[in-house]
Each structure stands twice: as structure tokens, then as C-alpha cells.
Amino acid sequence: MVITPTTPSPIPRAAAATTGPTVAIDIGGTKIAGALVHPDGTMSATTRRATPRAVDAEGVMAAVAEVVADLSESPLWASAVRCGIGSAGPVDTSRGTVSPVNIGAWREFPIQERVAAELAARGAGLPTVLAGDGVAMTAAEHWLGAARGHANALCMVVSTGVGGGLILNNQLHPGPTGNAGHIGHISVAFDGEPCACGGRGCVESIASGTAIARWALDQGWKPSDGPGGGAAQDATAAGVAAAAAEGDAIALAAFDRAGRALAAAIAASATLVETDIAVIGGGVAAAGETLFGPIRSHLARYATLSFVQDLQVVPATLGTHAGLIGAAAAATMLLPPSAPAPTA
Numbered sequence: 001m002v003i004t005p006t007t008p009s010p011i012p013r014a015a016a017a018t019t020g021p022t023v024a025i026d027i028g029g030t031k032i033a034g035a036l037v038h039p040d041g042t043m044s045a046t047t048r049r050a051t052p053r054a055v056d057a058e059g060v061m062a063a064v065a066e067v068v069a070d071l072s073e074s075p076l077w078a079s080a081v082r083c084g085i086g087s088a089g090p091v092d093t094s095r096g097t098v099s100p101v102n103i104g105a106w107r108e109f110p111i112q113e114r115v116a117a118e119l120a121a122r123g124a125g126l127p128t129v130l131a132g133d134g135v136a137m138t139a140a141e142h143w144l145g146a147a148r149g150h151a152n153a154l155c156m157v158v159s160t161g162v163g164g165g166l167i168l169n170n171q172l173h174p175g176p177t178g179n180a181g182h183i184g185h186i187s188v189a190f191d192g193e194p195c196a197c198g199g200r201g202c203v204e205s206i207a208s209g210t211a212i213a214r215w216a217l218d219q220g221w222k223p224s225d226g227p228g229g230g231a232a233q234d235a236t237a238a239g240v241a242a243a244a245a246e247g248d249a250i251a252l253a254a255f256d257r258a259g260r261a262l263a264a265a266i267a268a269s270a271t272l273v274e275t276d277i278a279v280i281g282g283g284v285a286a287a288g289e290t291l292f293g294p295i296r297s298h299l300a301r302y303a304t305l306s307f308v309q310d311l312q313v314v315p316a317t318l319g320t321h322a323g324l325i326g327a328a329a330a331a332t333m334l335l336p337p338s339a340p341a342p343t344a
Contacts, residue, residue: 020079022331023071023126025064025115026323027051027087028133029102034067036076037328041144043321045074057105064111065118072122083128084331085115086136086323089163093130093178101161129331133157134181135174136326137281137316138165142172143329145317146279154266154275155316156183158291159282162204162262168273172333181269184208188264203265207258209237209284215257216240221250241287255287259294266295267302270311281316288315 021036021044033048047070049063071077088100096112112130119126131139138147138155147153147167156164162184166173173180184204185197192201205211213236223233224243233239243251266278284291295313303311318325 020081021076022328023068023080023083023119023124024324024327024331025067025083025085026133026136026327027064027085027098027100027103027111028323029088029100032063032067033324034071035324035328036071036074036080037325041325043324044076045071046324047071051103052105055105057109060103060105061109061114064115068115068118068122072124077122077124080124080126082331082335083115083119083124083126084136084327084329085111085128085130086133086327086330087111087130089132089134089179091130091132091178093132093174094176096130098130127331127335129334130178131174131327131330131334132163132165132178133323133326134163135165135172135178136330137318137322138167138181138279138326139172139329139333140318140322140326141279141281141316142167142170144325145322146314147277150275150277152273152275153277153279154181154183154269155279155281156262156266157282158207158209158262158280158284160208160210162208162282166269166273166275168275172330174330174334183265183269186265186268188261188268203261206261207284212237212240212254212258212284216243216250216254219250219253221248221254237284238286241284241290244287244290252290255290256294258284259291260298262291263295263298264302266311266313267299267308270303270308271305274307276308276310277312277314279314279316281319281322285315 019039021038024035024037026033031048035043035046052059087098091098097108098111099107116128141147141155151170153167164181164183166181185202187201189201195202195205223235223239233242240251
């Protein structure tokens with residue numbers, strides 16, 4: 001299977017000596033995927049496994065090892081030059097560990113070291129880098145997506161949680177532990193409800209898909225069973241979005257509240273580091289103008305200084321491909337062009 005992005009361009013910082021494919025691995029709560037990502041953005045040897053449930057840490061790692069084994073069967077395996085791992089978080093890239101909220105078996109699991117060992121065992125001792133999924137998405141959108149051509153960008157994933165990453169001066173900026181740009185835990189309501197992170201009034205506690213559905217239900221919204229020709233709804237953010245599209249007042253208010261929280265955080269981030277575009281992906285972004293309309297409307301009230309008044313807010317464009325493309329782009333942006341392979 002080969003996937004060609006709409007507008008391929010050279011992979012960032014690619015050097016003549018390192019123009020082979022990048023091994024990309026994308027780890028999430030439902031699937032573990034892999035591919036060889038080429039310098040023009042195409043992908044080959046794509047493979048995936050379901051993320052194992054009710055297993056220990058080694059059981060999950062076994063699925064990752066199977067993905068690596070699949071990739072090693074490609075005739076292009078020997079020409080691979082680096083490896084990028086994108087993972088759900090929390091991550092600590094300074095230690096190469098992950099503790100994904102949605103993979104309970106992994107707590108401070110040394111994924112970078114373990115993947116490097118799997119690569120070496122299959123004849124590919126490659127320099128390897130770890131990135132959180134928000135940072136990987138940011139690298140992908142800057143390379144081939146909606147942030148392409150922007151030297152300074154904030155990219156966000158609005159889904160069950162709210163994460164993100166930063167491009168500053170055309171460089172990916174993950175921070176010391178890989179968590180820079182984690183906009184979901186900026187407080188936008190000082191007296192707001194407690195957040196799972198321990199803070200109060202965080203963006204995630206207002207604008208995540210879970211928060212949108214919870215608030216709407218608390219306000220008395222009830223999912224429709226679809227009588228009268230309307231679409232059936234469920235008690236999720238997607239159900240609230242469907243109700244909003246049909247004009248339900250509570251559903252519209254839920255998305256307006258989420259959009260206001262996102263707008264406040266986007267404006268604060270842009271004011272701090274002078275980004276000129278915010279790219280939003282993730283499941284909640286599938287609501288389209290139901291979400292983006294309120295964000296843009298409220299943004300005008302928060303982004304008032306001259307240097308952020310032209311801030312754009314746009315949807316992400318790479319969709320389900322962002323994880324693998326982002327893992328490859330992050331590796332290429334974060335590893336020196338001539339990074340040596342690890343030694344045994």
C-alpha cells in the first residue's frame with residue numbers, strides 16, 4: 001500500500017547522505033502502525049496491529065516487535081536511515097519512556113531503547129527518536145499539511161484529550177522532555193472545575209470531546225434516537241456536534257464554550273511566541289464549522305495585539321496519516337543529518 005500526500009515536498013533537513021526511507025512507528029490506544037516513509041512523503045510497507053488489551057508491558061511490546069518484523073521484510077529495509085516513534089502520552093523524551101493514558105500496561109516504559117534493540121536485531125542499527133503524538137502531528141502538518149510554509153505554528157489535537165506542538169523558526173520545538181506545546185493544560189478558567197492533571201480550568205477540561213459531551217449532558221441535553229428523519233445521536237462529542245448541526249441550543253452552547261476555551265489558549269500561545277497559524281486536528285475537529293466558527297468568533301476578542309490579529313485557525317489536512325508521517329518528520333527534524341547509528 002502506497003499513500004501519496006496531496007502536495008509532496010522534500011522531507012525537512014534531508015541530507016544527501018541520508019535520503020533513504022525513515023522507519024516510522026505510530027503507537028496509540030487502539031492500534032500500533034508502521035511504515036517506511038520516503039523523502040517525498042510517500043509511504044510503503046505499511047502495517048498495523050491492534051493494541052493488545054489485558055496484557056502486561058511485554059505483551060504490548062510484542063505487537064510493536066511484530067510491526068518492526070513486518071517492515072524488515074521490505075526490500076527497502078536495508079536502505080532505511082533513521083527511525084521515528086510517535087506515541088500517545090505522557091512521554092519523556094529525555095529518558096525515551098512513555099506512560100500512555102490509554103495503554104495501562106506501560107508506565108515509564110523504555111520504548112525508544114526497546115525499538116532500537118528490535119531494529120538492531122533485524123540488521124538496522126538506526127538512530128532513533130521518540131516524539132509525543134501531538135509533536136508528531138505538528139511535524140507532519142508543517143511538512144506536508146496545513147502549516148506548510150509557516151515558520152511559526154501551533155498545531156493541536158482535540159480529541160479525548162487536548163494536546164499539541166510548536167514550530168518555531170521552522171524548527172520543531174519539543175522542549176526538554178518532549179512536552180512543549182501541550183496546550184490542553186493551559187488554564188483558561190481560574191475558578192473552573194478541577195482537571196485530571198491536578199490543575200483547574202484547563203482547556204482540556206472544557207474543550208476535549210469528553211468534556212463537551214459531559215457538559216452538554218449536565219445541562220440537560222439528551223441524544224436523539226433519530227425520529228422524524230433526523231440522525232440518531234450518541235452521548236459523545238460527535239453526538240453533540242450532530243445535535244448542534246440541527247440547531248439544538250444546548251449542543252451549540254457546548255461547542256461555543258469549547259471554542260471560547262480554545263480561542264483563549266490559542267491567543268495566549270500566539271502572543272507568547274508569535275505563531276501566525278493554529279492547525280487543529282483530532283476527532284472533535286471533525287465537527288467542522290460547529291467548532292471552528294466559535295473559535296474564530298471568540299479569537300477576535302482575545303488576539304487583539306497587532307502582531308497576532310492576523311492569526312489563522314485552520315483544520316489539519318493529513319488525518320489518519322499524520323501519525324506515521326509525523327513520526328518520520330519528527331525524526332528527520334530532530335536528528336542531526338549525519339546522526340550516527342547506536343553502538344552495541
